[in-house]
Amino acid sequence: MSEMKRVLVAMSGGVDSSVAAALLREAGHDLVGVTLHLWDADGEQQVGRCCAPEDRDDARRTCEHLGIPHYVLDERDAFRKHVVDPFVAEYQAGRTPIPCVSCNRTVKLTHLAEVARRFDATHIATGHYARLERAADAQLRLLRGRDDDKDQSYFLFGLPQRTLERLLFPLGELTKSEVREAGRRLGVPNADKAESQELCFVPDGRVNDFISRQGNQTQSGAIVDSAGTVLGRHEGVANFTRGQRRGLGLGGGGTRYVLRIVPDTAEVIVGDESQLYERKLSATDAHWVAGRPMKPFHGEVRIRYRHRGAQADVTPRGDGFEVRFDEPQRAITPGQAAVVYRGDEVIGGGFIA
Amino acid sequence: MIYLDHHAATPTPDAVRLAMGEAAARAWANPSSTHAAGRASRELLEAARERVAESIGASAADVVLTGGGTEACNLGIRGLAKGCARLVTSEVEHPAVAKSVDRLQGDGLEVTRLRVLKGQPPSPDELARHLGPQTFVAIQWVNHETGTILPIDRYAKACQEHEARLFVDATQALGKLPIDVSALGADAVALAAQKIGGPAGAGACWIRRGLDLEPVLDGGSQERGRRPGTPDTLSMVGFGAACALIETRLAQRQRVAALRDRIEKSLLAQGAVQNAGPPRTGTVSNLSFPGWQGPLLVAALDLEEVCLSTGAACSSGLQEPSAVICAMYPDEQWRAGSAVRISLGMETSQGDIDLAIASFERVLARRDA
Numbered sequence: 135m136s137e138m139k140r141v142l143v144a145m146s147g148g149v150d151s152s153v154a155a156a157l158l159r160e161a162g163h164d165l166v167g168v169t170l171h172l173w174d175a176d177g178e179q180q181v182g183r184c185c186a187p188e189d190r191d192d193a194r195r196t197c198e199h200l201g202i203p204h205y206v207l208d209e210r211d212a213f214r215k216h217v218v219d220p221f222v223a224e225y226q227a228g229r230t231p232i233p234c235v236s237c238n239r240t241v242k243l244t245h246l247a248e249v250a251r252r253f254d255a256t257h258i259a260t261g262h263y264a265r266l267e268r269a270a271d272a273q274l275r276l277l278r279g280r281d282d283d284k285d286q287s288y289f290l291f292g293l294p295q296r297t298l299e300r301l302l303f304p305l306g307e308l309t310k311s312e313v314r315e316a317g318r319r320l321g322v323p324n325a326d327k328a329e330s331q332e333l334c335f336v337p338d339g340r341v342n343d344f345i346s347r348q349g350n351q352t353q354s355g356a357i358v359d360s361a362g363t364v365l366g367r368h369e370g371v372a373n374f375t376r377g378q379r380r381g382l383g384l385g386g387g388g389t390r391y392v393l394r395i396v397p398d399t400a401e402v403i404v405g406d407e408s409q410l411y412e413r414k415l416s417a418t419d420a421h422w423v424a425g426r427p428m429k430p431f432h433g434e435v436r437i438r439y440r441h442r443g444a445q446a447d448v449t450p451r452g453d454g455f456e457v458r459f460d461e462p463q464r465a466i467t468p469g470q471a472a473v474v475y476r477g478d479e480v481i482g483g484g485f486i487a
Numbered sequence: 488m489i490y491l492d493h494h495a496a497t498p499t500p501d502a503v504r505l506a507m508g509e510a511a512a513r514a515w516a517n518p519s520s521t522h523a524a525g526r527a528s529r530e531l532l533e534a535a536r537e538r539v540a541e542s543i544g545a546s547a548a549d550v551v552l553t554g555g556g557t558e559a560c561n562l563g564i565r566g567l568a569k570g571c572a573r574l575v576t577s578e579v580e581h582p583a584v585a586k587s588v589d590r591l592q593g594d595g596l597e598v599t600r601l602r603v604l605k606g607q608p609p610s611p612d613e614l615a616r617h618l619g620p621q622t623f624v625a626i627q628w629v630n631h632e633t634g635t636i637l638p639i640d641r642y643a644k645a646c647q648e649h650e651a652r653l654f655v656d657a658t659q660a661l662g663k664l665p666i667d668v669s670a671l672g673a674d675a676v677a678l679a680a681q682k683i684g685g686p687a688g689a690g691a692c693w694i695r696r697g698l699d700l701e702p703v704l705d706g707g708s709q710e711r712g713r714r715p716g717t718p719d720t721l722s723m724v725g726f727g728a729a730c731a732l733i734e735t736r737l738a739q740r741q742r743v744a745a746l747r748d749r750i751e752k753s754l755l756a757q758g759a760v761q762n763a764g765p766p767r768t769g770t771v772s773n774l775s776f777p778g779w780q781g782p783l784l785v786a787a788l789d790l791e792e793v794c795l796s797t798g799a800a801c802s803s804g805l806q807e808p809s810a811v812i813c814a815m816y817p818d819e820q821w822r823a824g825s826a827v828r829i830s831l832g833m834e835t836s837q838g839d840i841d842l843a844i845a846s847f848e849r850v851l852a853r854r855d856a
Contacts, residue, residue, distance in 0.1 A: 140790075166790060205786040208807075252779075252787050252853050 140164045140255040141302065144246055145196065145204065147189030148330050149322070150261030152196040153313045154304040156320040158259055159200045166253055167197040167204040170242060172213035173335045185334075195323045209245055216240040218335065222345050225372040226352060228395035229469030232289075232439070232485075233333070239292040247297055258300050262286045265306035265478075266298060273424045274298040276480040281309040288439050291473050291483030292421045342370040355400025357382060360393070365404065371395050374402050377410050377465025391465075411462035417472040417484030418454040426450055427481065434475045435459070437466050437486065448474050454484050489839045489846075491795045493832035494631055494659060494771055497684045499725075506728035507686070507721055514720045519709060532720045535727030539691050542730035543657075543676065544667035551692045551700065551713045552723050556658040556679025557583040558703075559690040562714065563654045563675040564588065564625045566692075566700040571623035571652060572597065575614065578814040579603045581631050583677075584656050585810075588625055596623075606633050606763030606815055611641040618649035626653075628660035632798045632811040632828050633763035634771035636664070643672030658682055658690075662736045663768045668693050675700070680722070683736060685729035689722035739833040744769025746840045747831055753844045754829075757851050762812055762826060771830040773812070775822040778854045781809070784827055787853070791846040795829050 143155040145167040159165055173185045190206055197204035217237045224231035246258050263279030264287040273295060279285040293301070305313055317325030336344045345352050352370030359365060366384050368374070373381060378392040382404060390404040415437070420426075430449040435457050436442070446459040457472060466486060473483035490498065514531040516524035533547070540547040553559045560583035568574070568591050576588050578600045592598040599617050601609040614624070624646055628639045639655055646653040654675045657666060662683035668676055673695070680689035694700050694713075706715025751772040755761060759774040776784055781797035788795060798809035808823035816822045829843075 203786075203789060205782070205789075207780075207782055207786070249783065251856065252783055252850070253790055254787075254849075254853065 138163070138256055140166060140253065141257045141259050142246060142250045142253060142255040143167050143202075143259045144242065144261075145169045145193040146261070146330070147192035147196075147324070148261065149317055149324060149327050150263075150305060150313060152192070152261075152322045152324055153317040153320070154259050154261040155196060155200055155202070156322050157304045157316060158302070159202065160320060165200070165202040165259075166255060167193060167200075167202055168246065168249060169193045169204070169206045170209045170245065171206055172209055172237075172241065173218070174210065175335070175337075192324045192327065199321060199323055207249065209241060212241050212245060213237070218348070222348055222350050224469050225341060225345060226350065226397065228371055228397035230375040230467045231469045232471045233335075234289045235292050235471055235483075235485075238289055243293060243297050243301070247300060250300065256300070257302050259302040259304055261305055262290060262303050263305055263308075263310075264290055264303050266301060266303060269424065271424070276423050277306070277478045278475070278480070279303075279305070280307045284310050287475075287480050288436055288471065288473050288483075291423065291471065291480050293423075294421075295424075298423075342372040345370070345372050353397075353400035355402065357384065357402045357404055359390075360403060360405050360409070365390075368402055371397065371400050371402065376467040407464075410465045412466050413459050413462050415457045415466045415472055416451075416454060416487045417457065418487050420450070420454045420482055420484035422450075422482035423480055431476075431481075433481060436471075436473045436475065437463060438470045443475060448481075454487070455482075489793045489843050491793060491829045491831060491835070491839070491843060493835070494634075494682070494828060494830035495796055496681050496687065497832050498834055499686075500684045500729070500732055502732060503684050503725050503728040507725040510721050510724035514724065517717050518720055519707075519717065528720045531724050532718055535720075535723040538727035538730045539678070539723075540693075542666070542733045543661070543678070543693060544669040545693050546696070549694055549696050551694060551710050552718055552726075553690040553692055553714055554688055554716075554719065554722075555690040556656075556677060556681065557690075559677035559679065559692040560584050560656050560658070561587050561703050562700065563656075563677045563692045563694070564623075565591065565703050566713070567652060567654060567675055567694075567698065568596065568623055569699070569701060570621065572621040573599070573617075573619070574623045574625060575599045575601065575617045575651075576625045577601045577603055577609065577627065577637070579630055579632075579635070579811045580625075580627055581656060581658070583658075584625055584627060603630075603635065603815055604817075606630075606635045606767070608635060608637040608766070611638060611645045614642055615645040615649065618645060618651040620650045622649065622651040624651055624653045625656070627656040627658075629657075629663055629768055630763075630811060631659050632771075632809055632826075633773040633815070634659075634663075634767035634769075634830075635763050636660075636766045636768060638766075639673070640671060647672055659768075662733050663740075663770055665737060674698060680726035680729055683729045684732060685726040686722045688719055689726035691726070736833050740769055743831050743833065743835060746835055746837060747772055747829075750829060750840050750844055750847075754847060757847065760822065762815065762822060770832065771828060773826060773828050775812070775825040776827060776851070777821075777825065779825050779851075781824060781826050784825075784850065787850045788846055791850060793843050793846045795827060797826060798828055 141163045145151045217233045221231050221233045263284040265277040267275045278287045352372040356364045357366040374392045393405045394403040434443040435446045446457045449456045474481040514528040516528045518528035518532045536547045540550045564587040574596045653673045655673045657676045658679040661678050676693040678691045681687040700713045762773040809826050812823040812826045
């Protein structure tokens with residue numbers, strides 16, 4: 135790692151980034167806190183909506199407590215263009231996107247790298263639960279965070295080496311409870327704040343409502359079985375994701391699950407849970423952390439953030455890869471990321487076709 | 488630390504600090520109370536009012552003390568609008584004026600906003616075309632972001648000729664230009680202590696004698712019924728002490744302007760783009776920096792211990808592109824997002840400017856590094 139001078143800390147106002155800053159401060163680093171303002175919540179009243187003024191205040195209070203400068207930078211345009219618009223388009227195309235990957239890669243860390251340069255900061259720290267380790271080939275490896283439950287390496291597979299070179303993950307070796315404990319020990323003002331939402335800009339999880347608030351129509355259509363029999367109607371394809379059981383509004387006839395969404399006709403095809411299990415997937419737009427593997431290999435593949443991971447043969451192909459699982463997996467969902475691990479190491483990832 | 492944000496707030500001179508310290512000890516009582524403690528406050532409050540009045544050639548009886556410049560603008564505009572049917576203003580007003588005007592427009596007044604393209608103020612003839620009886624002109628004297636000087640004395644003549652009413656936002660003019668309301672011909676003038684070394688919680692609205700000024704707050708009959716609420720004697724003493732230094736401030740004008748020219752010339756040579764030339768005060772330079780977002784450049788310079796801003800300070804911590812530069816350059820929107828305001832005051836030294844230039848050189852070089 136290059137010589138460390140000033141460190142830019144990405145401060146969301148949450149516990150994790152606040153404690154990350156406090157730990158670096160305790161270690162004696164010259165810090166500058168930056169909060170990116172990404173989105174103005176609209177029509178969502180719950181606490182936990184993203185980029186709320188109270189989050190900016192929390193970030194500022196933490197920086198005051200640590201005696202470091204704090205700046206809020208406006209990245210709303212980039213967030214809309216690179217995260218929200220593609221998110222809406224993916225749902226309209228019947229997929230279930232994972233916006234955190236492109237947000238980290240395209241908006242947060244890429245932009246913060248540029249900000250760091252303008253601030254003469256050599257490094258960028260975040261509150262992600264992930265680790266970095268330099269391998270014998272001098273390249274960095276991205277590893278799972280020590281806390282299995284909080285591990286966020288899944289969202290970070292897309293980061294190029296030049297970004298990884300500048301990154302610090304002060305929480306990578308800690309568990310969530312150790313982080314809260316450190317926060318209390320270091321007097322971080324928001325150490326007991328609630329967890330933020332997984333999908334920050336849709337905190338109530340009602341994607342269809344969010345999409346219509348953005349002025350987009352999602353198509354209503356029919357709910358049909360595999361034979362094409364119409365079983366009911368739905369209000370918009372964005373309300374559905376593969377494997378979903380709730381919210382279909384179908385009476386009687388046993389439990390049914392969403393098998394597939396057909397964007398052209400806005401049909402939601404439902405069936406038995408057994409029909410959700412598949413052995414294979416193709417991923418596109420792959421990124422390999424330490425270079426594209428030359429030949430097929432055996433690894434562990436996670437198909438969504440909360441998936442434990444399953445053993446599989448992975449074959450790089452073109453700009454993507456093919457996966458064949460040892461055991462069939464439930465609800466392999468187009469749009470989500472497939473991330474390949476070997477042990478704790480993230481080999482790479484791509485988006486499920 | 489090098490402070491180059493004097494259009495936002497000014498350092499507190501020793502004389503102001505001392506006067507306020509003394510007032511804090513002596514004048515804590517309610518100046519409306521008739522007992523000895525109240526009289527002690529009243530005495531200092533009225534002495535402060537005298538000093539404010541003197542600094543603008545006014546009589547103390549015509550000075551309404553307010554809780555800052557924004558309140559003075561609200562009072563002068565909303566308090567004088569009664570009976571007016573039309574309002575003329577500019578596109579580059581401070582929000583204290585612009586939002587007061589928006590409110591009147593919502594109440595049914597017909598509003599014309601004159602353009603100030605490329606920092607060129609509307610001519611008195613252009614203004615005159617919109618004037619008539621029942622017309623109310625609410626306009627600034629000196630622009631807060633560019634220092635652009637509007638020809639207020641000639642506007643005042645035009646208003647008198649057309650029997651129009653004139654409110655002048657002089658918050659940025661005080662201490663930068665000599666002000667004599669007795670010769671100006673305006674109907675109301677708003678002032679703020681914060682721009683001349685006084686506290687942010689003090690301002691004043693001068694009002695032509697004989698005009699009715701309706702209060703904008705409901706409450707007691709303080710300030711002759713024109714501004715309810717217990718006057719903040721402490722802040723007003725600070726305002727008065729700051730007004731007593733206005734001559735000293737004005738005497739520094741040429742020296743400050745030369746320093747402004749020096750840093751501006753250097754930054755233009757480093758690729759900055761000029762947002763407003765003459766007529767303007769010598770206290771400020773507003774420049775856009777290609778390849779930079781204003782807030783990013785301001786933050787990078789702050790890390791070099793140089794304090795400046797992108798424009799009107801905003802409470803949310805989130806800086807919107809400058810509405811003033813947007814209005815001055817409607818066809819070059821990039822300017823507003825990349826604009827930085829460098830504003831100097833009587834405390835600014837040659838050494839400050841040399842260090843600021845060196846900091847800019849270091850920071851600007853990072854764009855293409």
